[in-house]
Amino acid sequence: MAVKMRLTRMGDKKSPFYRVVVIDxxxxxxxxxxxxxxxxxxxxxxxxxxxxxAKKWIACGVQPTETVRTLLVRTNVLEAKKTK
Incomplete structure (x- = not known):
């Protein structure tokens, strides 16, 4: 079972709201x-x-999507990727 951390959409039309979830x-x-x-x-x-x-799930091997990774960096849960 490949598990990821990603966004699920909630909210009304043209008024999005997302949950950050761990999902297959x-x-x-x-x-x-x-x-x-x-x-x-x-x-x-x-x-x-x-x-x-978030740290517990990442330690268990859950891979965040790029969007979720950006949000985790914004909240200082993960460090930003170093680019060369």
Missing amino acids: SHKARDGQYVDLVGTYNPVNEELNIDAEK
């Missing part, structure tokens, strides 16, 4: 998830991530 990569975008790690509201730029949960 073969499930649908808004399918049943394993654990809720945080929330992200791009309209208000609100970002709430449980750092302990």
Whole structure:
């Protein structure tokens, strides 16, 4: 089972709101998830991530998507990738 940390879309039409979740990569975008790690509201730029949960899942081998990785760097859960 390949598990990823990614966003699931919530909210109304033209008013998106996302949950940062740990989910099997073969499930649908808004399918049943394993654990809720945080929330992200791009309209208000609100970002709430449980750092302990995120670090625990990453230590277990969960791969965050690029968007989630950017959000984790923004909250100092992960370090930014060094580019050459």
